[in-house]
Amino acid sequence: MATDVQVEETRRLHRVRRTILEMLRDRGYLVLPTKTDLELPLEEFAHKFDAAGRARESLTMLRQHRVDRSNQIYVFFPKEEKVGVKPIREYCMRLETENVLRAIIVVQTGLTPIAKQAVAELQPRFHLELFQEAELLVNITKHQLVPRHEVLTAEQKKTLLRRYQLKETQLPRILQSDPVARYFGVTRGQVIKITRSSETAGRYVTYRLVV
Amino acid sequence: MFSTVDRQPRSAWSGRLSHRHQQLFQPRLPEPAVLHPEPLWTGKQLFSAMVQADELLANAEIRALICCDAAEKGYIGDKCWCPADAYVCVRAAELVCGQVAKRTIGAQSKSALLYVLHREAGxxxxxxxxxxxxxxxxxxxSEYGFSFGIDEVRPSVALEQAKxxxxxDAYRQVQSAIDRYRQGTMRPRPGCTDEETLEWHIHRLLSDLREQAGQLCLQDMAPENAAMIMAMSGAKGSTINISQMVACVGQQTVNGTRVRSGFQQRTLPHFPRGDKSPEAGxxxxxxxxxxxxxxxxFFHSMAGRExxxxxxxxxxxxxxxxxxxMKALEDLRVAYDGTVRTSNAGVVQFRYGGDGLDPLEMEAMHGQAIDWERLWNTIQWLDAHEAVALDAQVRSPTVRREEPLVRDTGPSTIPTSMLTPTRLLTMENSERNKTTTDRLASIPIPSTWPERVREAAAESIATRGPLHDRQWQRFMVLVERKLQRALIQPGTAVGAIAAQSIGEPSTQMTLKTFHFAGVASMNITQGVPRIKELVNATRHISTPLVTAALDKVPNRSTLELARAVRTRLECRRLGQVVRYGEIRWQRQDAYLDYVLDEVFAQEQGLVVGVNKALKREDAVEVPLLRRLRAQLHWPAPDPTQRPISSSGLRIHREVDGTVHLQVWPTAAADCGTRSARRSSLFSDRRTSFQDIERELSQLQRRLLELVVSGLPSIRRVVLSQLPPSASVSDGFSLDHASSVQLLAESEDMRSIMNTEGVDPTRVFCNHVLVVERVLGIEAARTTMVKEILETMAAHGVTVDARHVNLLADMMTFGGEVLGITRFGIGKMRQSTLMLASFEKxxxxxxxxxxxxxxxxIQGVSERVIMGRPVPLGTGMVSVGLSEEACGQRTIDGHRTGVHSCALRPVATVDGNDHHQGGEERAVSTLQVQRAHLVWHRARPPESQLVYETCSGDRAGYAR
Incomplete structure (x- = not known):
């Protein structure tokens, strides 16, 4: 029988998994809106997780992009509370051998300073994103205060800049470390289209450049 | 108050009206209101004649626009049938009913007659x-006179007695509350101490008392009392001032509370210690x-001094x-493409205010472009009096035919199908129940109107019922005209206007703090200090607050759920659950023994955990013990090792029924068997009893501070029941189905969002920087707007949301929330001259x-310093010559009259650098027209112009 600590952990992981999948879906990766994938009920998840010996590694996912099949992303769940260099190295090997360029690492509390350095060194080759479990319990893009964000394609961005006769630097900005920007995993130079509901206008569209 | 003038004969009436105004106007004598036994005219007719006596208003169609409805101060109800005649109704510049006072001829309200005159007739x-x-x-x-004396404020004997x-009565009630407090039988209000509860009760009783005294006093006053006339007409003073003069001055407050004790538990040496009576407070x-x-x-002076x-x-x-x-916003202006830009052409808003309308031109309250009620009144009047109006025009030869009401506004945005006479809009009852979007679909409203205006128009049409085509046409034309006028003009210095529109009302905000709506005891910083906090983007605000809505859980009442969630959130420390504790010495052992307050713990929803499992001392540990252990960093018990209490903590029910928490510090130190541990502490006598006692009492102090439930970051949680119709005023409304909210004194928004039972999508925080960290820059921007508007509204100050939006956009446009301080402005701007003119x-x-x-030298400050025109308004437009066209020659075609150079129309919105790679683009005719730029000099046909619509460094050529 599972203790209540374990039940608690299972629920947390179930929520985290769901947010991760929603995040991947919103980024354009292949996620099915079915009971086996995105809508996996808690009981089944708990069952599967227990069957896998409650190992966080069992949650590891690899997803393909809906359009660009070569674009794949890994999601890792390291078991350590504070992740060291070793698992990072392992993940790297895996990315290297399977030729995957992007990965999300869901850490429980954080990284050791050395691991942080290691991640920074890997950054140009692989696109590694770090999320804390507490940040993923809730999907912030569903929050009432968060308006709809969409990432513009390069073509759309060009059209926008032409339309308003703008240089990139003249757009409003959003930090790459902004929670919503991190949710979409955008990189510097991309433009996010934001559709707010406004008291005066009903709907108001603005754009922000990722810096 | 003119309309109170009695009915009077012709001589007096027309004398009043005309000879006092010399040759200023020539009034037309209307039909007398009373015909028999002699013709008499009323004061209302006098007023109407004075309003109408303008040659422009002789035009029936302009006159028809002068409609106004305003409830004056003494308004009781029933609109035009108000018993106090305080509902002013003006139709076609004719006073229909009501006593004219401040709200009609004052400047405060947008429903005022003078405002309507100004808008519609100029x-x-x-x-x-x-x-x-x-x-x-x-x-x-000067003839009739108006005077004020001591008699006006002398209370009657009856009033004195009633008071x-x-x-x-009230004093007796206060005394009984104090007695209850002394006896300890007072039920504390949620989240309050006994003392705070008592203060709250007393405050409520005494403010009721003053209110009642005021009511009595007003009932007692004759309407012709000079003080009443002044108050009701809005000339000076209010009813509160009257009742203070006549009946009772009321409670004096210092720092938002009753007067504090400054003389050893009393307010003044005249009172016994601990006196809580009304007089002493x-x-x-x-x-x-x-x-x-x-x-x-003395107390009155204290309050006055504050x-x-x-x-x-x-x-x-x-x-x-x-x-x-001003420094942060000075160079924001509307560019020719409708965007709001800084002096180096960075975009702050893509469309000013969201809808591109000018706040100055808004007719109705809350920044609405059109006062629909008034519009319909006009249309109705026109409808009913069409024949009369036409007739009047024909009869009076002096009337100059003014421009027609329906003016050609260029290529009309109204589809012609809508203006055909066959168009008859009928609304069935069933359609009225439809949502606004459905209505929008069924009503042909031009899509060029701003979305909110379209919605409001549909709404107002739908409530009107069937319209005939003439009404429909009038409606469209009037709205179209009003909207055309309301569009913001390119070049408007929207930043400077926003700065003043927010700055000025904040000087009016009185009182530092306010009690929180709905829940007493939650004191939220308000007024100027709060505005300051917000716009400075202060890192640590004085009263952080998280508002959380609850999840909808089937089969569970919201209140019950709310209590459960509160337990999960609110920080309770062991000291709050313990009744008393002591160090127990046994022959060979010493431990801490706490008696828990079981009733309180259960009230708080804490599972103290004396259950069967525990009695058997099973391996399952209750959450309470687990939490304590985790905080003490004591090792977890070994499930194989029984009894579990041997690991240092135990909950145990004594025979007398009390629940005990027992702590053996030595047991936890090394998790061996009990006897072994005992020996480690006592047998070798390596420590004296004094040492053990000191150790235990140190532990005791630490233990009481341990968190038994909730999150340590949350000091207090209060439940708040929203009234069913309550909504947040700024556009996003909370779902009303779950009307219970949690208010947490905390800034730990993320933990609260992550808590089960809370609806994570409806957790709000008043700390902008926290919102930025948790939800991102956009949510922070929305929160900033909402907080500023709410703070202003709490003081009865309304500011157009467009101004506040612009401020918030400026603060967040760099991607992080920047305060309007020297650091924030330093990051917003690059110009050295501008920064040097500010601070440091x-x-x-x-x-x-x-x-x-x-x-x-592009911004306002720099330009002013250099003595050049500022890049706002007409100063935004400049004429330059294209470089390749005039070669290396520096020609000032405008002044010297040299036309040999070729000028090509160019519109640039990125004013800077366009010679470095920005290409020149042809502008549409419209844009050229709107550039307010007229090239008057004769120019050769092939000559071309360079229009620089946003200033740039090329501006120098023309000047």
């Missing part, structure tokens, strides 16, 4: 009308007429704030000199 008509009214009023006052009774039962006694006078100090301090504070607003002049100049910075 400023000259309004000014002339004001002039006539002013002349009339002053003449009337004495009320005071006696600063309640003034006397009126200004009766006079205050020495003690009352008011003076507050005003003095606030003036300086808001003044500085306004200066900073020498530092900026030194830095610039050291790093050889250059300044493009």
């Amino acid at each position: 400023p000259m008509v309004a000014a002339r009308c004001m002039n006539r009214l002013a002349r009339f009023a002053s003449r009337w006052l 004495a009774e009320r005071i006696h 600063g309640f003034v039962a006397n009126s200004f007429y009766a006079g205050m006694n020495a003690i009352e006078f 008011g003076l100090v507050d005003t003095a301090v606030k003036t300086a504070e808001t003044g500085y704030m306004q200066r900073r607003f 002049t020498v530092d900026h100049l030194f830095e610039a000199a050291l790093r050889t910075r250059s300044d493009r």
